[in-house]
Structure formats: structure tokens, C-alpha cells
Amino acid sequence: MAESWIRSRNLLAFIQICEVMLETAATVAQDGSEAKWLLWARGHADQLDPLENGALGKLIGPRPRRTRGRMTNEIFSTLSGAKV
Numbered sequence: 001m002a003e004s005w006i007r008s009r010n011l012l013a014f015i016q017i018c019e020v021m022l023e024t025a026a027t028v029a030q031d032g033s034e035a036k037w038l039l040w041a042r043g044h045a046d047q048l049d050p051l052e053n054g055a056l057g058k059l060i061g062p063r064p065r066r067t068r069g070r071m072t073n074e075i076f077s078t079l080s081g082a083k084v
Contacts, residue, residue, distance in 0.1 A: 001050045001059070008049035015041045 019028075019038055028034045046052040 001055060004048050004050050004055070008045045008052070011041070011045040011048065015045065 015038060018041075022028050022034050022038075028038075050056040
């Protein structure tokens with residue numbers, strides 16, 4: 001699962017660089033082939049990402065309804081034994 005997440009992050013970084021280069025080289029029309037490819041590529045990266053595609057949720061169950069920062073603090077606290 002971590003490998004899929006890493007592949008997704010690397011792909012998103014590549015897509016972001018492509019987007020910058022395309023915008024620098026020429027105007028990217030919203031309905032042009034470049035824009036369509038960028039949209040498809042982001043969707044593909046999301047399909048690889050276990051945080052986006054639901055694979056992690058299937059493994060560990062539903063996520064609690066809390067803010068991301070609060071969850072991060074609680075996870076850190078649990079892992080480190082520290083109190084937040």
C-alpha cells in the first residue's frame with residue numbers, strides 16, 4: 001500500500017511539472033488535449049493513492065470525523081507516547 005502511495009505522489013509531482021511547463025510554453029485551453037491529459041493523469045494518480053481510492057479505509061475501517069490536524073496530533077501522541 002505504501003508503494004502505491006509513493007507512486008501516486010511521484011506521478012503527481014511529475015504532472016505538476018508538466019503543467020508548469022505546458023503553461024509556460026503556451027496557453028492550455030480548458031478543452032484542449034493537454035488539459036484533458038492533465039485531468040486524466042490526476043485521476044489516474046488518485047486511483048493509485050490508497051488514501052484517495054478507499055483501499056486504506058477498507059483495511060482499517062472508516063476514518064473518525066475530526067480535523068486533519070487533530071488526527072495527526074493524536075496519531076503522533078499514540079506513536080510517541082507523548083500527551084498532546
